[in-house]
Amino acid sequence: MSHTYFLSNQTLFLHLKTAKKGLMAVMYNSSLLPLFRCLITIFLQFVSVNSGHSPPLAPALYVFGDSLFDSGNNNLLPTLAKANYPPYGVNFPKGVTGRFTDGRTVADLIAEYLGLPYAPPSISIRSSVQLTGLNYASGVCGILPETGSVFGKCLNLDDQIHLFQKTVELNLVTHFGSKKDLSEYLSKSIFTFSIGNNDYINNYLLPLLYNSSKRYNPQQFSQLLVTNLSQGLKKLYELGARKMIVFELGPIGCMPYIKNKLKNSQGRCDEKANKLVWYYNNDLGSMLNELTSTLNGSTLVLGQVNSLGYDMIKNPSNYGLKDSSNSCCKSWLNGTLTCIPFQKPCPNTNPHFFWDAFHLTEAASVLIANACIHGSSVCRPVNLEGLLKI
Secondary structure, three states, X not given: OOOOOXXXXXXXXXXXXXXXXXXXXXXXXXXXXXXXXXXXXXXXXXXXXXXXXXXXXXXXXXXXXXXXXXXXXXXXXXXXXXXXXXXXXXXXXXXXXXXXXXXXXXXXXXXXXXXXXXXXXXXXXXXXXXXXXXXXXXXXXXXXXXXXXHHEOOOOHHHHHHHHHHHHHHHHHHHHOOHHHXXXXXXXXXXXXXXXXXXXXXXXXXXXXXXXXXXXXXXXXXXXXXXXXXXXXXXXXXXXXXXXXXXXXXXXXXOHHHHOXXXXXXXXXXXXXXXXXXXXXXXXXXXXHHHHHHOOOOEXXXXXXXXHHHHHHHOHHHHOOOEEEEEOOOEHHHHOOOEOOOOOOOOOOOOEEEOOOOOEXXXXXHXXXXXXXXXXXXXXOOOHHHHHHO
16 A cells, blocks of 8 residues: 555554553552553554555546456456466465556556555455445457457446446445535546557457458547547546546557567567557547546546657666566467466566566556656646646
8 A cells, every 4th residue: 555654463462462551550550640641642643643544545446448457357257368377466465366467557556546445356346335446447358349359258448337337326326325425426536547459459450350450541440449438438427537547558569469470570669550559649638638628627637658658668777677578477479478377477577567468567567657646747737646636
């Protein structure tokens, strides 16, 4: 969590045991009572400050997206796209969870900053009302319904928004009772998105499986994606969302999955693939600006991670990284797919940008999350700190 000082249960028990002995002494010597009261006050203040119970900066975090944000939804779906085995989760406190990385995702790091628990997979919650947020993200899925379908069932953008609607109508409305309280809760909550990567990787760039590249030129396909995403964001606004962070697509042409397939690439990025997402990111920024101006009371933040990610890959030493080309884990087909189960990854993940052929290491996610939370060049028009003040 974001709090750096905690009392372990064992330490707290020892302190309470000592306090009990002091109380017994006071019972036999009333002259010690004022001193003991003072000590108890100091002790309770210490526990209050260090127990990690300070109020969160936002009431909830709701997460939407693909495998960059998936916290385990795909574990419960009939799909081949899963990360429910080692070495995934090797650096995560709970080990293997279904996250497609070695540790925490950008969404997890945002939750920590907000003082909230990690948003659990939405389809794992059956009965209880989860007031601190949920994660609807699903690996291999995208904005378009057909994206990722060749791997099995996943949650596309429409599915994710429909699940959030059910969360509101079946759980939150009942819990809050009044529309005013629910509206206030949702308006202060943070909604974050990382989606669209698979619409290129597992759709547009697979002409033998999908006909999208034959039906649309790059600009038309970008407009199709952005239009569908815009409709989804409007739906969330109608349901009560007001503060949204939407991340750009990264430089997909630099992924080991793509560049390692190029002949004589010598580790260079596929700039044609990067150009595809440039169209999307450009359209995305314009769309978010338009929605912010038309949806009263909304603030839609653009997470400009493409240029940051590209610079991290091209100049890794500037960010404390050493390897920005290769997968940290041993992955299928000469490092172009996901991790091979139960194979040991690189001994130190921190210098690596890529965990497998698609996904970031926790170390890279930390750099991106910190830039969005505190920086001025990634999340615009305001960073997360500024968004919380609105």
